Amino acid sequence: MPDRSPLIRVTAMPADTNPYGGVFGGWLMSQMALGAGSLASRVGEGVAVVVSATDFAFPGKMAVGDELSVYGEIIATGNTSMTVTLEAIARERNSEVTVKVAQGTFKFVLLDDEGRPRPLRIAAEAAQPVPENDG
Numbered sequence: 001m002p003d004r005s006p007l008i009r010v011t012a013m014p015a016d017t018n019p020y021g022g023v024f025g026g027w028l029m030s031q032m033a034l035g036a037g038s039l040a041s042r043v044g045e046g047v048a049v050v051v052s053a054t055d056f057a058f059p060g061k062m063a064v065g066d067e068l069s070v071y072g073e074i075i076a077t078g079n080t081s082m083t084v085t086l087e088a089i090a091r092e093r094n095s096e097v098t099v100k101v102a103q104g105t106f107k108f109v110l111l112d113d114e115g116r117p118r119p120l121r122i123a124a125e126a127a128q129p130v131p132e133n134d135g
């Protein structure tokens with residue numbers, strides 16, 4: 001796995017499973033949304049709401065007890081929006097074995113105090129992931 005800091009890291013619990021006993025894809029999407037939302041509001045310095053979710057895939061599976069790390073970066077910015085692409089990597093609970101379990105892209109729009117789209121305050125070249133998030 002590349003040397004990078006996760007946006008969030010969390011352990012899958014029994015409540016996060018699907019009817020077949022595996023980890024629920026919706027839970028994975030939620031974790032990715034939490035990571036992406038954290039990055040978007042932090043870099044965007046304000047309220048950031050999701051306007052689209054695209055390109056999701058689930059190339060691997062994980063089990064209860066495994067640890068999920070969500071990595072992401074801003075890949076594009078518009079006038080009022082930023083696009084965040086994400087990877088979710090699971091680590092087996094009792095080992096260093098990792099597998100990519102999900103990927104996807106969220107587009108966020110920054111809102112002003114009245115809830116209307118407002119221009120980003122950042123330059124496109126400054127829209128980099130916040131470093132050193134891994135303690």
Ligand SMILES: CCCCCCCCCCCCCCCC(=O)SCCNC(=O)CCNC(=O)[C@H](O)C(C)(C)COP(=O)(O)OP(=O)(O)OC[C@H]1O[C@@H](n2cnc3c(N)ncnc32)[C@H](O)[C@@H]1OP(=O)(O)O
Binds near residue numbers: 030082107
């Ligand atoms: C089974 C369980 C599963 C669980 C799995 C859950 C996973 C997924 C959870 C997500 C969770 C998020 C985590 C925290 C944050 C929230 O919870 S946010 C809550 C959900 N989102 C919302 O409530 C947003 C609702 N939408 C809106 O209020 C309006 O659409 C918005 C976002 C204000 C935009 O309004 P608008 O009139 O379209 O504004 P407009 O000025 O025309 O466009 C603004 C920008 O949006 C872009 N845009 C507009 N429409 C679109 C579109 N359709 N596509 C792409 N871009 C668009 C425009 O291109 C423009 O970009 P810029 O060129 O300015 O950069």
